[in-house]
Amino acid sequence: MSLIVELIKYLMILLIGIYSYYSFRVFSYRKKERQSKAYYGLTTVIFSLHFVGYATLILQMPSVKLLMLYLCEVALFILVLSIYRILYPKLSRLLMRNMLMLLAISFIILTRLSVDEAIRQVSIVACSFLVCLLVPFFIMKLQFLKRFGWIYVLLGIGILMVVLIAGTTTFGATNWLQIMGISTQPSEFVKLLFIFGLAALFKEESSFKRICVISAMAGINVIILVLQRDLGGALIFFVTFVFMLYAATSRLLYLFSGLLGGSVAAIAAYQLFYHVRVRVMAWSDPFQYIDDQGYQITQSLFAIGTGGWFGMGINRGLPTDIPVVESDFIFSAISEELGGLFAICLILIYISCFVMIINIALEQEESFYRLTSIGLAVMFAFQVFLSIGGDIKFIPSTGVTLPLVSQGGSSVFSTILVFMILQGIYIRGRSRKQDNSGNTQEEEYLPDIKTEDFYENENE
């Protein structure tokens, strides 16, 4: 029995290794057949990894419930792949597969941690895909979306204010809202409003004065989040703003002064707020505070350290010793049981998503869509960075979920929404390019071979 678990452990590392390699290799494939082959390969890997992961789980705790859960997940993956493909033949297959791969890993590890939580998560994911079914369509067709810049930003601020006043507190942060018995984390959705708002406001040439006003608006968002003690959220909003400002203006001065201002604000927050100091203390010397503030991070380090490169094997470690392992510290659980190599491949898949999203941005002629994509890319990548960096003690822990992998309804729904918005933008960009290609007028950026290498030419 343990031999099988042991073998599956290595098999899973091999599978994710193959996957992460091809998730980059595919950027350089120019021919349609090769790309299609690669995508079939990636799909096969997803289903194989998912299968062997659940095989270990079911072998160790045989139950009909688990088997049903597995079958439901397989059905979900097949449905998502086929329905979205039928509705949107031109969607980015790489992004779609990366998404499913991350979800498959999430389902395996969540089931291992708590079967009931996993069932809940799978249902939420299924609903999210259903709800988001028409999102790409709306993004493609609704041209007026880009007109409401101020409304998005003000609406976002309004929602955050409501949360600040009426929200409930979990793990020290007041960022949950109970609506009709369902508790949600509204900042996950305000993020999207924020990015749409900024993209709409920055889409035209901005005067210095206008930039100042927009910055002030962004600043209010960040300050409300700091008041809610949602440090991770505040950081994500801030960094997203700085990079969108840079993408809109292409002026390094803004980027540097933004990052400098951020550093000053971080130092000020450290001086002003006790809970910020506690986080930093727990980060700089967790073993001194091992019984309270440092407990979580030391447990996480024990998990990663004991797991080593190859992991303890599914169900053979103690990830449940880490508080909130299923959301903020999911990466440590993965590293402990599936191994450090597996964890690194997981990071590579996130990087593949990020590069692909920036690619989508590069193909957009309209600055609204371009800026939206950049904003979403930065937000996504930075969230991954904060979550994993906090788990491995690279940076102080900020209590941020790992997109698509962590348990949490608001988080996974908003991430699926983001990916579907990006699919809409991607399809829209490609259709317009094809429309234009009938023209004699060559687009200016096409001869740029370097970016062309990044871009997938499927179905052309």
Next chain:
Amino acid sequence: MKMKMNENKDYRKSSFQIIYIFLGLFVFMMGYFVYFIVFKSDDIVNSPYNKRQEVLAERVIRGDILSSDGATLARTVTDGDDEIREYPFGEVYANVVGRFLKGKTGIEQSENIRLLTSNVNALEIAYDDLVGKKCPGDDVVTTLNAELSQVAYDALGDYRGAVVVMEPATGKILVMVSKPSYDPNDIDSSWEELIADEDEESPLINRATQGLYPPGSTFKILTALEYMRENPTTYKDYEYDCDGSVEYGDMTIHCYNNKQHEEVDLPKSFAKSCNTSFASIGKGLNIDSFFSLCEDFSFNKNLPITMESNQSKYTLKKGSSSVSELMQTAIGQGHTLITPLHNAMITATVANDGVMMKPYIVDHIENADGGAVKRYSPEVLAKPMTGKEANYIGKMMRLVVTDGTGTKLKNMEQKAAGKTGSADNANGKAHAWFIGYAPYDDPKIVVSIIVENVGTGSDYAIPIAKKIFDAYFKQ
């Protein structure tokens, strides 16, 4: 059209820069992750707070702990499904090798994760897994010398005390003995009695690393060094006329037995262990620079050793300390406290031309088939004095043996050097100290010996040192 092209170029450039910035962040993060797993995780997972060690114990048979000369100090014997941890030498290594039950200590604790990791070849592990057998854990090979440890343990006899023997050039610990001890084989049945400790003998304390004693005259090494530093041109001309006692206010400091040493220079004061001479030296010392000298020699610091240890204390500070305390401190009384291991390190620094080596006790880790898994090598801890200073102090320590309080070592085949001490304390007779090394010309081993509440170092500690030196050079 041209305008648009420029704009396009700009956003392409900035987009690529954003890619590079974030790729950079991720590369750093992955780099840290790799660094953590390769270099940091070993120490971290060995923390007693890490409950995952118990998970490993279900798959691996705890490895052995061996001495450098091949003796087994701890091993696991399987009896059916039961695993029993055995200590063939009983009490001798109880404090240094430690125990497995009742809260791991010593090497059992510091190398726990090594003992629970199996590095036999992958096929064997897979086979063991298949047939449901536990894998054999790695063995820890210590720097301890079993023969010498036994000599030291026997030499201490029924006294309370500790012996540390080190190699000055490497920092290897050859002997670490603490008495009274206990038998870790019987820990389950004797535990209640041990923690009750009705005789107040603290057998569970490793006196070598945790025992804090006044250093007595052994501290004169540092007093002399401070004096040499403050009087670089004149210390060789130092003279003092000893009449057996010196007074300051209402305090009187005596030489041992009120002996009058008469005309003495610095080496003679040192060799005869003249308290009055050193107390008067102490009176004139710069409190601040003396404090920083002691900190350079690792006072008030955690010693870099992987087992339970206490910090030696040196508290003399400007403003808060009186002249009489300064005089007391100069002869090793006052509030100064030192562990036997720390005193061994200071002696080793003299013997090693002023270079203090990091003490270590694990030589290497090998798998169950004897293949090396990890090897530890000597590391320099600090250079608290120059070679010239070490030389001069070495000469004075040699004078102790040829013409001072250590003449019982005079007739050894190998020339020895050292310093005795008789540390007054509140619990009765003086603690007997001896710190020293041999051979004087080419130091191979350092000893640090304390015998509690018996009398002078020359009567009680030196005979132990002699037995150890004899045994070592016979090997």
